[in-house]
Amino acid sequence: MAVQTNVIAEQPNVSIDVTGGEHLQYKLTPRGARPVFQLVDTRLDPPNGRVLMSANSAPASNNPLTFVRKWPVPNDTVNSTTNHTMGLQFLAAIQYRYEVGVFDSNDKLLRTVIDITYTATAADQTFFQSLNVNAS
Amino acid sequence: MKTRILTSLLLMFCLGNSIFAQEGKLNSDKLREQIRSVETIRVDGKSAVVQNAHKRVLLALYEDLRAALESDLQDLRSIREAAGVDRGQVSRDLDAQISATQKEQEQVVARIQGLSSGSGTDNTAGNGVSENDTNGSSRSERTTRSSTRSGNLSSTRNNGSSEPVNGNASRTDTFANNGVSGAINATTTTATPQAAGANPSTSINASLNQAIQAKIEQRDAGKQTETPSTSSNSTSLVDTSSAGDLVNVGLNLAGLTGATKDNSTDSNSVSVTTSAYALYAGFLGADPLNPGFYNRNAAWRRLSFTLGYDDEKDTVTNVSTQAKIFGVKYLIINKRDPTSARNDKYFRIISNDLQTRTTAFGNLFEKVIYHVSTIKAFRDKILIPQFRAYLQVKRQEAAQSVVASDPERLARIDDLLLRVNSGAVFLLDQNGVQPAGPLAEVRSAARTATWKKEEADFWEQIGRDYFGTDYRNKLKTAVGNSVVDEIDAFVEKQLNDANVFQRLQESSVAREAIENIRKAPQFSLYVLTKQRQAGVDEYTGEAIFDYGLANRVNLTLNGNFLYKNSPFVGGDTRAGKFSGQFRFQVTPEKLVGRNPLFFFVSGNGEALSGRKPIFQAQAKLSVPLLNGLDLPFSLTYANRNVQNKKDFVKFQFAFAIDTARILQALTGK
Numbered sequence: 010m011a012v013q014t015n016v017i018a019e020q021p022n023v024s025i026d027v028t029g030g031e032h033l034q035y036k037l038t039p040r041g042a043r044p045v046f047q048l049v050d051t052r053l054d055p056p057n058g059r060v061l062m063s064a065n066s067a068p069a070s071n072n073p074l075t076f077v078r079k080w081p082v083p084n085d086t087v088n089s090t091t092n093h094t095m096g097l098q099f100l101a102a103i104q105y106r107y108e109v110g111v112f113d114s115n116d117k118l119l120r121t122v123i124d125i126t127y128t129a130t131a132a133d134q135t136f137f138q139s140l141n142v143n144a145s
Numbered sequence: 146m147k148t149r150i151l152t153s154l155l156l157m158f159c160l161g162n163s164i165f166a167q168e169g170k171l172n173s174d175k176l177r178e179q180i181r182s183v184e185t186i187r188v189d190g191k192s193a194v195v196q197n198a199h200k201r202v203l204l205a206l207y208e209d210l211r212a213a214l215e216s217d218l219q220d221l222r223s224i225r226e227a228a229g230v231d232r233g234q235v236s237r238d239l240d241a242q243i244s245a246t247q248k249e250q251e252q253v254v255a256r257i258q259g260l261s262s263g264s265g266t267d268n269t270a271g272n273g274v275s276e277n278d279t280n281g282s283s284r285s286e287r288t289t290r291s292s293t294r295s296g297n298l299s300s301t302r303n304n305g306s307s308e309p310v311n312g313n314a315s316r317t318d319t320f321a322n323n324g325v326s327g328a329i330n331a332t333t334t335t336a337t338p339q340a341a342g343a344n345p346s347t348s349i350n351a352s353l354n355q356a357i358q359a360k361i362e363q364r365d366a367g368k369q370t371e372t373p374s375t376s377s378n379s380t381s382l383v384d385t386s387s388a389g390d391l392v393n394v395g396l397n398l399a400g401l402t403g404a405t406k407d408n409s410t411d412s413n414s415v416s417v418t419t420s421a422y423a424l425y426a427g428f429l430g431a432d433p434l435n436p437g438f439y440n441r442n443a444a445w446r447r448l449s450f451t452l453g454y455d456d457e458k459d460t461v462t463n464v465s466t467q468a469k470i471f472g473v474k475y476l477i478i479n480k481r482d483p484t485s486a487r488n489d490k491y492f493r494i495i496s497n498d499l500q501t502r503t504t505a506f507g508n509l510f511e512k513v514i515y516h517v518s519t520i521k522a523f524r525d526k527i528l529i530p531q532f533r534a535y536l537q538v539k540r541q542e543a544a545q546s547v548v549a550s551d552p553e554r555l556a557r558i559d560d561l562l563l564r565v566n567s568g569a570v571f572l573l574d575q576n577g578v579q580p581a582g583p584l585a586e587v588r589s590a591a592r593t594a595t596w597k598k599e600e601a602d603f604w605e606q607i608g609r610d611y612f613g614t615d616y617r618n619k620l621k622t623a624v625g626n627s628v629v630d631e632i633d634a635f636v637e638k639q640l641n642d643a644n645v646f647q648r649l650q651e652s653s654v655a656r657e658a659i660e661n662i663r664k665a666p667q668f669s670l671y672v673l674t675k676q677r678q679a680g681v682d683e684y685t686g687e688a689i690f691d692y693g694l695a696n697r698v699n700l701t702l703n704g705n706f707l708y709k710n711s712p713f714v715g716g717d718t719r720a721g722k723f724s725g726q727f728r729f730q731v732t733p734e735k736l737v738g739r740n741p742l743f744f745f746v747s748g749n750g751e752a753l754s755g756r757k758p759i760f761q762a763q764a765k766l767s768v769p770l771l772n773g774l775d776l777p778f779s780l781t782y783a784n785r786n787v788q789n790k791k792d793f794v795k796f797q798f799a800f801a802i803d804t805a806r807i808l809q810a811l812t813g814k
Binding site: 012013014015016017019020021022023024027028029039040041042043044045046047049051052055056057058060063064065068070071072073074087088089090091092093094095096098100101102103104118125133135136137138139141143144145 | 432495
């Protein structure tokens with residue numbers, strides 16, 4: 010596989026107590042000339058899904074460039090289950106670190122669901138990281 | 146007796162540690178001290194209980210240390226960001242500290258992995274139902290409870306409970322609670338999420354990516370890694386318009402003298418090209434690959450420098466001399482820069498296409514994951530029995546304590562216990578995925594298609610235990626090869642669906658957008674000089690135009706003026722030179738890390754004052770050997786040689802090394 014991964018944590022499903030204040034935090038740290046990525050709720054707005062975060066989103070930090078998305082936020086549609094998939098494009102970026110954590114209502118990290126660094130050895134590749142989300 | 150004392154000491158340590166944990170949990174210094182203290186306790190030759198407890202305490206501490214180091218890293222990065230990029234030594238010190246902390250974190254992860262892999266059998270023996278009892282509280286309870294580190298350990302003392310929970314159920318339940326409370330993850334025999342550190346992903350997700358990896362077109366191979374064409378030993382007749390961002394090295398080997406009629410080929414040349422951008426980033430101590438820095442400093446990437454030498458053997462005296470090469474290249478037009486406004490519209494297209502593909506992947510991923518829950522062997526041997534055991538533990542908890550926010554919990558679990566016996570749990574909708582419903586139904590005792598909270602929580606654990614890292618071996622071990630084979634067959638069937646695969650692939654519009662970026666014109670000026678200790682110095686001014694004509698076909702045109710400064714009065718010469726090259730990409734980019742195979746056809750004409758024009762034609766094949774290492778062969782015909790005025794054919798080969806790519810491959814950065 011042309012995209013190399015370095016896995017600290019990886020799981021395909023997560024269950025969070027939304028009514029108790031738990032939430033997910035998606036964090037992406039790209040390296041390279043121009044990141045292209047899409048974090049999509051693939052169950053909403055079919056067939057293309059609803060974008061939760063992309064390279065056009067306002068970064069949380071510029072040095073290093075970091076994008077952060079909390080889910081759910083008040084305007085988010087929350088059903089009992091959905092799927093959040095991150096699509097990473099390596100056209101003009103060589104590396105992405107993708108972290109997903111479950112946080113409590115006090116923004117304390119409860120557990121890390123995904124923590125993976127993806128490195129492309131050649132340009133113009135893509136990688137997808139999917140997470141099935143259950144909310145209660 | 147000694148065993149009891151040792152175990153008691155470890156338990157006391159953990160009790161104290163759990164109190165301390167809240168304030169010291171993210172203090173890496175304190176955690177290192179604790180780890181040292183525990184590691185000084187010798188347990189060799191002690192009972193399995195003691196060794197298990199020792200291992201679990203260590204694992205818990207290492208987990209905390211990993212989290213503490215992560216927190217340290219975040220703090221350091223914040224400080225680094227606040228300090229700005231122009232703090233000189235301070236910035237460099239901070240970078241060094243960040244790097245050291247990252248390294249330590251990697252070592253800690255490796256240690257966790259080692260402890261986890263070694264803790265399995267101990268844990269199987271040590272875990273019992275009461276461990277679930279201790280940890281099996283609801284999520285809302287758990288988040289408000291103090292650390293269960295001591296609880297986990299004490300639970301290992303309660304083996305042999307009459308609760309009919311099998312080992313697997315016990316492990317998964319404990320795992321979830323550990324995740325929330327920050328207690329000892331070592332109590333699981335399956336890999337913790339952190340236990341796969343420094344490893345390539347071997348999950349179902351990665352496997353699916355491998356299966357559907359879209360094969361898009363070539364990377365930009367226009368960056369020159371060979372010696373400049375002014376070097377007589379270069380396998381290039383033309384210079385391309387951009388240099389590598391970091392440092393490129395072209396190392397020509399001696400020409401094959403036996404295959405040529407030219408006597409001047411027994412020589413070598415080396416050149417190094419670096420961009421001002423790389424130097425500037427190095428000077429500031431900034432990460433040249435930080436997109437923000439990259440965008441802010443596009444102008445620095447227009448300028449690049451070349452240093453090198455050319456070994457030349459005099460055909461008359463047979464004495465070798467070394468000519469030094471100095472060059473400066475400036476990109477006047479660079480429409481291929483990803484940060485250029487011209488390319489924004491193409492990136493929008495690529496981004497939109499990525500959204501479609503991402504959704505298609507997510508849909509497929511769901512189908513595959515949920516399909517596993519329907520495979521009979523998996524369902525009968527893992528899902529249903531473990532879930533039944535899980536529910537029994539949860540029922541016990543629910544009977545003991547009522548959670549105000551979840552009043553129907555006991556009734557809901559009772560209903561699930563009824564359903565689990567008939568297998569009516571984890572039911573899927575008509576699309577073969579988990580049905581989505583309103584949140585209220587998740588905690589309701591009423592039967593609905595929506596999965597209940599216990600199903601969702603348990604499904605997370607199943608995913609972690611069986612679908613994550615090394616899922617193939619885990620499933621094979623648990624239920625045999627048939628499940629893995631069935632998953633593979635299901636994936637293949639899905640990918641054979643033209644509609645599914647079409648949405649997973651890069652669209653033609655997106656491919657065109659990528660090509661539009663890659664084929665955009667570049668125009669640069671290149672000034673190069675070759676300085677000799679004795680003899681004629683050369684000065685070259687060159688204009689380079691690079692343009693993509695079609696897919697896989699690139700045109701490069703050079704026009705240059707050559708001035709040779711002779712030490713003899715009246716010996717100076719001036720020349721005009723024009724050259725052009727077509728580059729054909731023979732193979733698509735399929736091989737990991739390597740450049741595609743290229744074929745070049747080029748020619749040049751050179752008119753030197755007072756001499757007859759020289760014309761050369763060249764065919765060249767660039768063979769990719771490794772990532773960052775190419776071997777170009779060239780066959781050149783010239784109508785005359787400068788020295789003996791005869792026509793000649795020259796065969797050459799060289800190694801072209803792209804250090805940035807090699808470093809990237811070696812360091813993974």
